[in-house]
Amino acid sequence: MAPKDPLLGTLKVCVLNLQSDGDLVSDSNPHLASCCELLELVLRKGLQQPVLSLVHRDYWQCFEQLNQKDACGRLSALSLVVEQTRVCRKLLSAQGRGRFLLRLALSRRALPQLITHLLHTPRVLECYSPEVSILRNEEFVEPFMSLLLVLSHMDFKLDMENCSFLDESWILPVCETYEVVPCREVGMVLRYLSGRVFVLDLTPGGQAHVDKFLCPGDIIDEINGTSLRNSKNGQAGVVLSRLKGCPLSIGVLRWRARDGTVYRPLIKLLRALRTENPALQLGPATTQQSAAKDQNTSPSQCLKEGRIVYIVQFLGKANIGMYGGKEVLQNAISQVLQKNQPSKEVLVDLKETHLTCTDRNTELELFEHHYPEISCVGRFSQPDYTIFAFCVADSPETPQSTGFCCVALRAGSVQECEEIVCRVGEAACASFRKAVITHDS
Structure with missing residues (x-):
């Protein structure tokens, strides 16, 4: 009877479990972390440490040596996988880079080729013990490669x-993106703990507090593609200051795991954070809290692609002539209301460069306007303070164009009406300033 390795037997069971869940494997798959951990154990088994070195060798160092160019002097496809891992600024250790490499190879269906390349590179393969390593045992390599081929499909x-x-861990936190208009x-x-940027609290009236997308205890992982991993004190503030007035894309790592409990690698750090903010609650989410998290907005708001979308009533529009300044806004709103157009419930989405209005029932887009097109925005002074409006230049293609409309x-509350007006106004002003700077340069 041929000898068996318990690692390969366990890996086979895990691969079969992944197969049983369907061909698509995402981060939420309960068997993914176990499969990756078993692959890591196989790659570490029999890995010998250098005699005259204080640096601990991990399997990443072996793959790093496979970075070779093809006959034309270009990086090969496998070398590009290794290079992408090497330049990732969110990773600080050989363990982290090795794990990133395995996940990347799985995503690109390149793991069998990567291992084959290692097996055919003698100077790298010599890092493994022939007596212990699976990679240097001919009877074990074949079934191992068969499992990798199954994964590649x-x-x-x-x-x-x-x-x-x-x-630190194969189990990853919930990761979301928060889009902020200027x-x-x-x-x-913010507080800096162990090279990570935590949200200690939210300032009342600030955009994060209004949007309710961030919670104390969450981690700011990156801003507009700039990684904040291993940040020094004040680094996030410097990045935000440099981007002031610009649209922001903030990568957020949630302190709650997918099951509502605390993400385990954060427990010690969150306890330290709670000494500064005693209001930070670290217990499991209750049913009410889970429901609140799912909604995460007021009844007049909803989430769409990581952004707060306002649920408002569209009252109509009217042509107002050749002037679209703020001085004509109140009279313009009255003109719209006098037309008594049927109102409809719509979704107003304030994106980075433009806003859209979509019929909530039919999901048809009613209009889209870039912020530079908006000449003014404001609330109705009387008698209904929840009504707001903006003036926009008519499209040149509009038949019988009269200049502005x-x-x-109508918003759900006076406060929400003010929030929308401020956000649109600030975005329009920022777009105008950017256009002026671009023109001057």
């Missing part, structure tokens, strides 16, 4: 941006 859809905790103040109180809507 699966479709792995893994979030490669969510990799900051691979240095605003005066995001409104976050006024679009009027």
Whole structure:
């Protein structure tokens, strides 16, 4: 009877479990972390440490040596996988880079080729003990490669941006992106612990507090593609200051895991954070809290692609002539209301460069306007303070164009009406300033 390795037997069971869940494997798959951990154990088994070196050797150092160019002097496809791993700024250790490499190879269905390349590179293979290593045992290599081929036929859809905790754990946190239109103040109180940027609290009235997308205890992982991993005190503030008045894309790592409990690698750090903010609750989410998290907004708001979308009433629009300044706004709103157009419930989505209005029932887009097109925005002074409107230049293609039209809507509350007006106004002003700077340069 041929000898068996318990690692390969366990890996086979795990691969079969992944297969049983379907061809698509995402980060939420309960068997993914176990499969990756078993692959890691196979690659570490029999890995010998250098005699005259204080640096601990891990399997990443072996793959790093495979970075070779093809006959034309270009990086090969496998070498590109290794190079992408090497330059990732969210990883600080050989363990983290090795794990990132395995996830990337699974996503690109390149793991069999990567291992084959290692097996055919003698100077690298010599790092493994012939007596212990699976990679240097002919009877074990064949079944191992067969399992890798099975994995290569699966479709792995893994979030490669969510990799900051691979240095510590195969279990990754919930990762989301928070899109912020240009605003005066995001409104976050930040604390730096172990090279990570935590949200200690939210400033009342700030954009983060208004949007309710961030929670104390969450981690700011990156801003507009700039990684904040291993940040020094104040580094996030410097990045935000440099981007003041610009649209922001903030990568957020949640302190709650997918099951509602605390993400385990954060427990000690969150306890330290709670000494500064005693209001930070670290217990499991209750049913009410889970429901609140799912909604995460007021009844007049909803989430769409990581952004707050306002649920408002579209009251109609009217042509107002050749002037679209703020001095004509109140009269323009009255003109819209006098037309008594049927109102409809719509979704107003304030994106980075433009806003859209979509019929909530039919999901048809009613209009789209870039911020530079908006000449003014404001609330109705009387008698209904929840009505707001903006003036926008008519499209040149519009038949019988008269210059400007006024679009009027009703928000769910006076406060929300003010929020929308401020966000649109700030975004329009920022776009105008950017256009002026671009023109001058």
